[in-house]
Amino acid sequence: MSRKVLLIEDEPNIAEAIRFLLTREGWQVETHAEGSDAIQVIQGANPDLVILDVMLPGKSGMEILRDLRGLEGMQNLPVLMLTARGQTRDREMAENAGVSRFMTKPFSNAEVLTAVRDLHAQATRS
Amino acid sequence: MSESEDRKPQRARPSLFLERQSYRRRRLMDAARLLPILGAALIALPLLWPNQTSPEDGVPLSSAMLYIFACWVLLIAVSLVFGFAARRMSARDDSEAESDRWLP
Amino acid sequence: MATLNVLILVCLGYVVLLFGVAFAADRMAAAGRGAWLRSPLIYTLSLSIYCTAWTFYGAVGNAARSGLEFVTIYLGPTLVMLSWWWGLRKLVRVGRSQRVTSIADLISSRYGKSNTLAICVTILAVLGGTPYIALQLQSITLSFSIFAEADPSGLYREGSSVFWVAAGLAMFAILFGTRNLDANERHHGVVTAIALESVVKLFALIAVGIFVVWGVAGGIGPMMERIDASEIGQWNVDAGRWTTFIFLSAAAFICLPRMFQVMVVENADEGHLRTAAWAFPLYLLLMSLFVVPIAVVGLDLLPEGSNPDLFVLTVPLSQGNDWLAMLSFIGGFSSATSMVIVTAMALSTMVSNHLVMPIWLSTQEGSGSVSGDVRNVVLVARRVSIAVIMAMGYYYYRLSGGGAALASIGLVAFAGISQILPALVGGLFWRGATRTGALVGLTVGFVLWIYTLLLPGMGGAIMPDTVLQNGPFGWGWLRPQALFGIEGMDPMVHTVMWSLSLNTFAFCAASLLSFPSPLERLQGAQFVNVFDHSVAPRGWSGSVAQSEDLMIMTQRILGAGPAQEFFQAEAHAQGGRTSLPEPTPGFLERLERELSGSVGAATAHAMIGQIVGGSSVSVEDLLAVADESAQMLEYSSQLEAKSAELSRTARQLREANTKLTQISEQKDSFLSQVSHELRTPMTSIRAFSEIMRDSDGLTPEEQTRYAAIIHDEALRLTRLLDDLLDLSVLESGRVNLNMSGESLSAVLDRAVSSALAGSRSTLTVRRARQSERIPLHTDLDRLGQVFINLISNAQKYCDAEDPVLTISAHDVGGQVVIDFTDNGSGIPPEAQSMVFEKFARVGGDKAGGAGLGLAICREIMQRLGGEITYLPGQGGAAFRVRLPMAYQQAAQ
Numbered sequence A: 001m002s003r004k005v006l007l008i009e010d011e012p013n014i015a016e017a018i019r020f021l022l023t024r025e026g027w028q029v030e031t032h033a034e035g036s037d038a039i040q041v042i043q044g045a046n047p048d049l050v051i052l053d054v055m056l057p058g059k060s061g062m063e064i065l066r067d068l069r070g071l072e073g074m075q076n077l078p079v080l081m082l083t084a085r086g087q088t089r090d091r092e093m094a095e096n097a098g099v100s101r102f103m104t105k106p107f108s109n110a111e112v113l114t115a116v117r118d119l120h121a122q123a124t125r126s
Numbered sequence B: 001m002s003e004s005e006d007r008k009p010q011r012a013r014p015s016l017f018l019e020r021q022s023y024r025r026r027r028l029m030d031a032a033r034l035l036p037i038l039g040a041a042l043i044a045l046p047l048l049w050p051n052q053t054s055p056e057d058g059v060p061l062s063s064a065m066l067y068i069f070a071c072w073v074l075l076i077a078v079s080l081v082f083g084f085a086a087r088r089m090s091a092r093d094d095s096e097a098e099s100d101r102w103l104p
Numbered sequence C: 001m002a003t004l005n006v007l008i009l010v011c012l013g014y015v016v017l018l019f020g021v022a023f024a025a026d027r028m029a030a031a032g033r034g035a036w037l038r039s040p041l042i043y044t045l046s047l048s049i050y051c052t053a054w055t056f057y058g059a060v061g062n063a064a065r066s067g068l069e070f071v072t073i074y075l076g077p078t079l080v081m082l083s084w085w086w087g088l089r090k091l092v093r094v095g096r097s098q099r100v101t102s103i104a105d106l107i108s109s110r111y112g113k114s115n116t117l118a119i120c121v122t123i124l125a126v127l128g129g130t131p132y133i134a135l136q137l138q139s140i141t142l143s144f145s146i147f148a149e150a151d152p153s154g155l156y157r158e159g160s161s162v163f164w165v166a167a168g169l170a171m172f173a174i175l176f177g178t179r180n181l182d183a184n185e186r187h188h189g190v191v192t193a194i195a196l197e198s199v200v201k202l203f204a205l206i207a208v209g210i211f212v213v214w215g216v217a218g219g220i221g222p223m224m225e226r227i228d229a230s231e232i233g234q235w236n237v238d239a240g241r242w243t244t245f246i247f248l249s250a251a252a253f254i255c256l257p258r259m260f261q262v263m264v265v266e267n268a269d270e271g272h273l274r275t276a277a278w279a280f281p282l283y284l285l286l287m288s289l290f291v292v293p294i295a296v297v298g299l300d301l302l303p304e305g306s307n308p309d310l311f312v313l314t315v316p317l318s319q320g321n322d323w324l325a326m327l328s329f330i331g332g333f334s335s336a337t338s339m340v341i342v343t344a345m346a347l348s349t350m351v352s353n354h355l356v357m358p359i360w361l362s363t364q365e366g367s368g369s370v371s372g373d374v375r376n377v378v379l380v381a382r383r384v385s386i387a388v389i390m391a392m393g394y395y396y397y398r399l400s401g402g403g404a405a406l407a408s409i410g411l412v413a414f415a416g417i418s419q420i421l422p423a424l425v426g427g428l429f430w431r432g433a434t435r436t437g438a439l440v441g442l443t444v445g446f447v448l449w450i451y452t453l454l455l456p457g458m459g460g461a462i463m464p465d466t467v468l469q470n471g472p473f474g475w476g477w478l479r480p481q482a483l484f485g486i487e488g489m490d491p492m493v494h495t496v497m498w499s500l501s502l503n504t505f506a507f508c509a510a511s512l513l514s515f516p517s518p519l520e521r522l523q524g525a526q527f528v529n530v531f532d533h534s535v536a537p538r539g540w541s542g543s544v545a546q547s548e549d550l551m552i553m554t555q556r557i558l559g560a561g562p563a564q565e566f567f568q569a570e571a572h573a574q575g576g577r578t579s580l581p582e583p584t585p586g587f588l589e590r591l592e593r594e595l596s597g598s599v600g601a602a603t604a605h606a607m608i609g610q611i612v613g614g615s616s617v618s619v620e621d622l623l624a625v626a627d628e629s630a631q632m633l634e635y636s637s638q639l640e641a642k643s644a645e646l647s648r649t650a651r652q653l654r655e656a657n658t659k660l661t662q663i664s665e666q667k668d669s670f671l672s673q674v675s676h677e678l679r680t681p682m683t684s685i686r687a688f689s690e691i692m693r694d695s696d697g698l699t700p701e702e703q704t705r706y707a708a709i710i711h712d713e714a715l716r717l718t719r720l721l722d723d724l725l726d727l728s729v730l731e732s733g734r735v736n737l738n739m740s741g742e743s744l745s746a747v748l749d750r751a752v753s754s755a756l757a758g759s760r761s762t763l764t765v766r767r768a769r770q771s772e773r774i775p776l777h778t779d780l781d782r783l784g785q786v787f788i789n790l791i792s793n794a795q796k797y798c799d800a801e802d803p804v805l806t807i808s809a810h811d812v813g814g815q816v817v818i819d820f821t822d823n824g825s826g827i828p829p830e831a832q833s834m835v836f837e838k839f840a841r842v843g844g845d846k847a848g849g850a851g852l853g854l855a856i857c858r859e860i861m862q863r864l865g866g867e868i869t870y871l872p873g874q875g876g877a878a879f880r881v882r883l884p885m886a887y888q889q890a891a892q
Helices: A012-024 A038-045 A061-069 A088-097 A109-125 B002-012 B015-048 B061-102 C004-030 C040-050 C053-082 C088-097 C103-110 C115-150 C158-177 C188-217 C220-229 C239-255 C257-265 C272-289 C291-301 C308-318 C322-363 C371-400 C406-429 C435-457 C465-470 C491-513 C518-528 C540-558 C560-574 C585-599 C601-613 C619-694 C700-732 C744-756 C780-797 C853-863 C885-891
Strands: A003-008 A027-032 A049-053 A079-083 A101-104 C739-743 C764-767 C775-779 C804-812 C815-822 C867-870 C878-884
Touching: A003 A012, A003 A038, A012 A027, A012 A109, A012 C619, A012 C700, A027 A038, A038 A061, A049 A061, A049 A109, A061 A079, A061 A088, A079 A088, A079 A109, A088 A101, A101 A109, A109 C619, B015 B061, B015 C053, B015 C239, B061 C053, B061 C220, B061 C272, C004 C158, C004 C188, C004 C322, C040 C188, C040 C257, C040 C272, C040 C322, C053 C115, C053 C239, C053 C272, C053 C291, C053 C308, C053 C322, C053 C406, C088 C103, C088 C257, C088 C272, C088 C406, C088 C518, C103 C115, C103 C257, C103 C322, C103 C406, C103 C518, C115 C158, C115 C308, C115 C322, C115 C371, C115 C406, C115 C435, C158 C188, C158 C322, C158 C371, C188 C220, C188 C272, C188 C291, C188 C308, C188 C322, C220 C291, C239 C257, C239 C406, C239 C491, C257 C322, C272 C291, C291 C308, C308 C322, C322 C371, C406 C435, C406 C491, C406 C518, C435 C491, C540 C560, C540 C585, C560 C585, C619 C700, C700 C853, C739 C744, C744 C764, C744 C775, C744 C780, C744 C804, C744 C815, C775 C780, C780 C804, C780 C815, C780 C853, C780 C878, C853 C867, C853 C878
Parallel strands: A003 A027, A003 A049, A049 A079, A079 A101, C764 C804
Antiparallel strands: C739 C775, C804 C815, C815 C878, C867 C878
8 A cells, every 4th residue: 555645845955855754664755846736736646644834935834734624525634734933823823724733843854754654543543 | 851841832832822922012112112202292392382472372381381291191101001011021021031941 | 487506406317317327228238138228119219319409499490580491301301211111221231231330431331441531521520510519519508598597696607517518428428439349339328318318309399389389379270370470471481492401401311420320330120210210200290390389489479589599498488487498408408418429429430440540550550469459449549539529519619609590500510411422322322433433522522512601601700701702813603602603592502502413423423434443343232232142130039040040050060960069058058948049149259269260260250140140241251251261272272282292202102113013023024034044954954964874775875965965054054144144234234344446347357256156057247348447435345245146146046048147337327337137037026026125035946045145235235325226127137236426436
């Protein structure tokens, strides 16, 4: 069974690091660096999990998440959100928007992996 | 103030009467203005009498006195009547003004 | 035969009675009792001071000389009283509403509070009044002398008796006329005393009349026959004199200071006029009823050549009826004393208010006198004035020797005082009447009166017969008793006709030609339209309603709670049953004080006066109110200024707060941006360093690549920190500029080589070195930094296949202008305004720095006195750098 993660991140170096980590865990990793068409990309890729950056060109991760949760069949899609602006306000906004897990940069690789595993386990259990 | 509300309809009724009253008052004022003119005319009348030229064809002083004093009494009487009428009028005015004051 | 001693005793007793009555009346009025003191009857009787000794004695004398002519003196006032509704009522209302103290005050008040006019009227009144007082003194001494002749003991000395009479009357007038300084100038004691005197004189005259008709002539019928048979037994009246005297007496009735005093000043209630309108004519009728019979009988009974002026005394005496004669004497005495007392009072008021006080006040200027002082000064001035006026009357009597017939002096005085009439009537009924008109009219009438009547009447010593016969300097048309050559007129008719007609003409003409002052116009309107402005005074029945009104007004000013408390406390203090107190003077005073705390003294006074006094607001009130409002206006404008200042401060505070909030938000967002920009490379560094540490089996290529990433990101971090430090130094203004001189082309050379060094890019830089030979004097390193930034931006972002950057320099209007234009797609219009902001990045490109480059460029250019702008519409991205030429010139 192939687990697919969609990574939406505009920093190529960060994207490459995450891709490296998750590929080794056995994930199929697709990346995308643009915010404006992120919803369509998510719908098209039909991933098991989405890793979403907040500061994206075109459309912020918060808006993408909010719009995503309003779509049919997307309420339970696990979304791991990453942000470089680690303010409390951002965390609250993300939780209101319906985030599954919120992480601030810089993160340790182990954290990311644990979060991805947990989220996937929750999603498959339910 | 229930009192003032009670009074309104009462006051509304005698309006015709009041009209007549104020009309009478106006005419009374006219009379008061005319009175001194009447008096002056009456007093000036003796000037038309012939002055004494001979003992026969003059107006006797006693008659002149009678005329003057009669006119005088007449004027006083008219003035008296007017005075009382004016008092009655103004007394009514006062009472009207009094009740006016109750109205908001 | 009654002795002189008895007569003197009776006289003294009568005077003591008068004193007692006056004293008691004053006491009662002060105690607030004695409503009857203000009754219409008392008012009517007080009016009868019109009937002086002149009319008491002189009317009979006049009748003995000219028949019914004497009656004109009574008919004039009768006509005036009959026209009370539109005449006297207005006068009284004006007098009350303006708080007039005398006729001089009224005239002055009407014509804009002109004291000149007041002085004129005062002088006129004193000139006319002095002989009149002398006349009364003369009548008293004459009547004394009648008894003295009959008294064998012969103790009587004329001179001293006149002196004592004058002194006694002065004393009475001072005691009761100047006892208090009532604002309304009402003197209950005096008024009551003269009312009593008027009863006495009427009673005396009627008693003599009844004695003559029924006692001597034997009934009405025989009396009438006797009248017709007498030497005056036929209607023989000069039409001119008849009409003139009626007119004159009517005019004098209004204008005489003493008449004005009792009729207007002492008037307590306008409604009294209603009664007086018929009662006073009746009194006059009764006074004149027996005049002709007495005259006729006197002519019959007494020897040829006896003085007809004294028939009232001599007829009873000749019949041996001493007690009747005594009564008659008391009647005459009454007439004289009441007239003298009231005249002295009225004249003293005028003299003190219009002559003494202005002089005293002008000498006291600036000494800040207390009001109590003024009261004392006024009282003293009045007392002295009374004494002086009485002394003048006394000396006039002594000098004139008491020769002329009584009636003529009276008429001369009438003619003099009547000169006020045009100004008075004009002032009451014509708004166009002006002060100039009144002054000119008064002067003309006054001069004519003196010239045609007063001086000729004084005899040859003052006006020589030649002037009388031929006119002054032989000008016939100016003969005093035949002005303009019109001869044959009775002197009195002549004077009245000319003086009053020319007076009126001058008054009207001057009024039409002059222009009144604002105060005059205001007063004119107040006088003429007095019935529109003032409230009819109410009787006692209206008192509760007054309290009602006062309550309503007070509530409006003080608020419901305090007003009710105040009124209830007052009502309680008065011991009243209702919750509303009676409007007693004390209560009103306290209320006024209470109100004045809120609205100012003048306003409070005017408001209460409006409700209670029946007096309209006087001009002084209005002025005071205006003054107060001006003060309030000033105060409120001060408040307004302060509140404007406050709101300005508040606005500034708000603005400062907004600015602070903005700055704080900017700081927050800047910090957040900085945090983001720092975390992003740190994230990559951490991630890859962990990968390299933890992951097994990394290929050497992978290791090299990841190490390179870590290296690049570390460099990025360093650059970011450098830029941040640079920017903060530039923004804080603590930057030190190292000014030096070099040509533009040299600076550009260094910048281009520095920007392109170590770069793999293919950017071609095109320059026009010819135009770059511009000497610069500036911080060359900083300028170079800007250039490097612009060149490396083109290097990074120019998306053309063959990227070309064109650098061109111009000298435009004293400024060095350097344009950097590439051939890429440029910056999208919506982002153009943002490119110089911190952390602004165009597009998704992350390759460059943290987005601080252009922000730093902008700061640098500002420090160097120039600017950097984006040039839209140049095909590619185009930046323009401006440097002021003046900057470098000044430095050279």
